[in-house]
Amino acid sequence: MVSNRQNIISTPFAFMINIALVYAMYFVCRVEYVVENWSAIGTSLLTNPLYDILCGSLKFDTSAILYTNALYAILMLLPLHYKETRAWQKLAKWVFVIINSIAIVMNLADSVYFRYTGKRTTTSVLQEFKNEENLSYIFGTEVMNHWYLFLLGIAMIFLLWHCYVMPKRGYSPKHTKEYMTYYLVNLLIFVVYIPLTIAGMRGGFTHAVRPITISNAHQYVTHPKEAAAILNTPFSLIRTLGKQSLKEPGYALSEIDEKYSAIHADNEKLVPNKKNVVVLIVESLGREYVEEGFAPFVKSLEAKSLTFDWSFANGRKSIDGMPSILSSIPMFVEPFFLTPSSMNDVSGIAGELRKVGYQTAFFHGAENGSMGFQAFAKTTGFGRYYGRTEYNKDKRFKGDDDFDGIWAIWDEPFLQYYALQMSEMEEPFMTAVFTASSHHPFRVPEKYNNVFKDDGKNSMHHCIRYTDMAIKKFFETASRQAWYKNTIFVLTCDHTNGFDNEFYGTDMGLYAAPLIIFDPTNEMVKPERRHGIAQQIDIMPTVLSLVAYNKPYIAFGQDLTTANDEDTWAVNYNNGIYQFVKGDYFLQFDGQKVTGLYNYKTDPLQKNNLAGEKDRDLTELKFLKAIIQDYMQRMNRNELIIKK
Numbered sequence: 121m122v123s124n125r126q127n128i129i130s131t132p133f134a135f136m137i138n139i140a141l142v143y144a145m146y147f148v149c150r151v152e153y154v155v156e157n158w159s160a161i162g163t164s165l166l167t168n169p170l171y172d173i174l175c176g177s178l179k180f181d182t183s184a185i186l187y188t189n190a191l192y193a194i195l196m197l198l199p200l201h202y203k204e205t206r207a208w209q210k211l212a213k214w215v216f217v218i219i220n221s222i223a224i225v226m227n228l229a230d231s232v233y234f235r236y237t238g239k240r241t242t243t244s245v246l247q248e249f250k251n252e253e254n255l256s257y258i259f260g261t262e263v264m265n266h267w268y269l270f271l272l273g274i275a276m277i278f279l280l281w282h283c284y285v286m287p288k289r290g291y292s293p294k295h296t297k298e299y300m301t302y303y304l305v306n307l308l309i310f311v312v313y314i315p316l317t318i319a320g321m322r323g324g325f326t327h328a329v330r331p332i333t334i335s336n337a338h339q340y341v342t343h344p345k346e347a348a349a350i351l352n353t354p355f356s357l358i359r360t361l362g363k364q365s366l367k368e369p370g371y372a373l374s375e376i377d378e379k380y381s382a383i384h385a386d387n388e389k390l391v392p393n394k395k396n397v398v399v400l401i402v403e404s405l406g407r408e409y410v411e412e413g414f415a416p417f418v419k420s421l422e423a424k425s426l427t428f429d430w431s432f433a434n435g436r437k438s439i440d441g442m443p444s445i446l447s448s449i450p451m452f453v454e455p456f457f458l459t460p461s462s463m464n465d466v467s468g469i470a471g472e473l474r475k476v477g478y479q480t481a482f483f484h485g486a487e488n489g490s491m492g493f494q495a496f497a498k499t500t501g502f503g504r505y506y507g508r509t510e511y512n513k514d515k516r517f518k519g520d521d522d523f524d525g526i527w528a529i530w531d532e533p534f535l536q537y538y539a540l541q542m543s544e545m546e547e548p549f550m551t552a553v554f555t556a557s558s559h560h561p562f563r564v565p566e567k568y569n570n571v572f573k574d575d576g577k578n579s580m581h582h583c584i585r586y587t588d589m590a591i592k593k594f595f596e597t598a599s600r601q602a603w604y605k606n607t608i609f610v611l612t613c614d615h616t617n618g619f620d621n622e623f624y625g626t627d628m629g630l631y632a633a634p635l636i637i638f639d640p641t642n643e644m645v646k647p648e649r650r651h652g653i654a655q656q657i658d659i660m661p662t663v664l665s666l667v668a669y670n671k672p673y674i675a676f677g678q679d680l681t682t683a684n685d686e687d688t689w690a691v692n693y694n695n696g697i698y699q700f701v702k703g704d705y706f707l708q709f710d711g712q713k714v715t716g717l718y719n720y721k722t723d724p725l726q727k728n729n730l731a732g733e734k735d736r737d738l739t740e741l742k743f744l745k746a747i748i749q750d751y752m753q754r755m756n757r758n759e760l761i762i763k764k
Contacts, residue, residue: 130287145276153227188219217281224276238345238695337351345627368752384673393668395548399469400553406613406633428649430653434692435455437451445552445656448661450676457492461755466760467673485508488505488509490528502552518533538551542603578619580618611635637680644666657677661678690702698748706726707738
């Protein structure tokens with residue numbers, strides 16, 4: 121039954137109380153989000169002024185709540201006395217509960233997904249997983265693993281229903297004066313509510329205020345990763361729906377032309393040496409795992425290879441890693457796969473080497489088409505694709521008996537398949553493999569459960585140990601093949617994952633990835649630890665240089681074989697902030713102004729922001745602007761290949 125107190129509340133007042141209830145629910149979701157990801161954002165978030173955190177959170181919650189409750193507002197505030205009927209109010213309650221229950225579920229679920237992306241979910245996730253067929257299993261697994269979030273969600277939805285305030289029912293004006301009073305008051309409320317709603321959705325009243333976007337959250341925090349705590353998931357989805365991601369910033373062209381170009385000129389005097397190229401992209405193999413001893417074979421391989429003191433990924437997701445590693449295209453704003461620019465003419469290591477007679481193939485042990493890798497591989501010049509389908513046809517292996525049940529063929533058998541399959545290819549060849557086992561739900565094959573045990577600190581550790589063993593066995597098999605000594609190997613990861621060391625949780629450390637270039641003969645690549653900076657987008661120009669490729673091409677990275685250590689650099693994009701590493705400095709730039717500047721060698725945990733120093737000539741910023749401008753122009757103008 122509805123209490124008398126509820127029965128005498130007017131419809132507009134009931135609306136206000138119920139919207140206040142939604143604010144309370146968003147607050148609970150935010151607290152849960154921070155607690156769930158405390159190791160990543162909690163401690164550093166507390167260093168920000170509480171007032172800024174509350175103001176920022178309120179602004180984004182207001183926008184999201186007004187957007188999602190627009191229909192409910194119309195049902196409750198329309199200046200029609202028919203809305204006071206029992207049937208109308210029941211409809212309004214159901215709309216309110218359903219819409220806001222969805223928002224609660226989004227926020228709670230996204231607190232789990234944050235650990236894999238480092239940001240609030242945007243509409244890109246809809247494209248990212250549209251070809252996956254195992255989402256129900258993954259969702260079910262996460263519900264089991266995070267049962268407390270499931271119970272919290274149920275409790276919050278129950279409170280939405282139970283605490284909902286119903287206005288007085290059955291009201292109907294009795295005479296003309298009462299009609300006029302009712303309609304004038306309700307019309308006034310409705311007319312006032314409209315501009316207030318528009319202002320709340322936009323984030324402000326004045327005409328100079330542009331509608332707030334996800335990047336506006338950075339003004340309330342110190343580090344990009346903390347912006348996720350200020351935002352909410354419904355807002356992030358709404359603001360990225362149907363948006364063109366890549367916009368040219370309009371920096372000074374003369375400045376850019378002098379600083380940077382993605383064109384790598386041809387050198388017709390070079391004679392290609394026909395070296396094979398093998399690229400291993402290891403799922404989630406962050407540099408921390410190598411440095412801390414969880415990948416002992418990879419660590420030993422470093423000692424025989426060309427490596428750098430500082431090496432970085434150019435994104436935080438698998439679909440960021442593919443374009444960065446194989447086509448020298450970094451992730452700016454949104455994954456390349458998911459932008460309109462993905463329809464551009466695009467090449468890569470495979471596409472360029474096919475021009476000079478290389479056979480090319482891409483290997484990924486997942487269901488064919490998973491993650492869009494097969495389409496991207498074909499677009500960028502890989503002549504063949506070997507996935508789970510092809511693996512199952514090879515009678516030398518066990519087919520789906522080697523399937524992990526969720527994602528792909530286990531790394532150990534699939535890397536053996538990879539090594540043997542290359543022996544059937546004609547040299548010279550260029551291939552790449554994307555491993556899958558070091559991934560959620562953090563399992564290893566049953567026969568290795570007692571060999572690679574979960575240490576209880578980080579669920580990735582035993583998976584990484586298994587994958588490291590699989591890589592070791594791959595090199596053992598490869599070393600017995602005729603093509604081995606005529607091959608240049610590159611090993612990196614797609615992105616990083618969970619961390620224990622504090623540095624690897626910083627804005628810079630989150631991108632720390634291994635980059636290993638190995639030549640078994642040491643003829644083309646000498647074993648050396650250089651004191652420079654390397655990144656995934658450097659792989660394409662470096663490899664093409666090593667095989668003496670002599671045609672012009674587009675690559676946003678640099679050739680590490682010719683660059684001096686002091687001239688090397690790395691760039692990535694973190695929650696609306698461009699990040700740039702060069703020399704001794706780590707620079708953060710929101711597209712208009714510098715938000716962070718740190719001497720990462722003396723201040724690795726980014727405690728001392730030097731961005732306010734007026735007397736520093738930010739040559740790094742000029743270079744970064746040049747990269748951004750060139751990137752956006754080429755994406756929007758379809759200039760990712762050299763057109764003759």
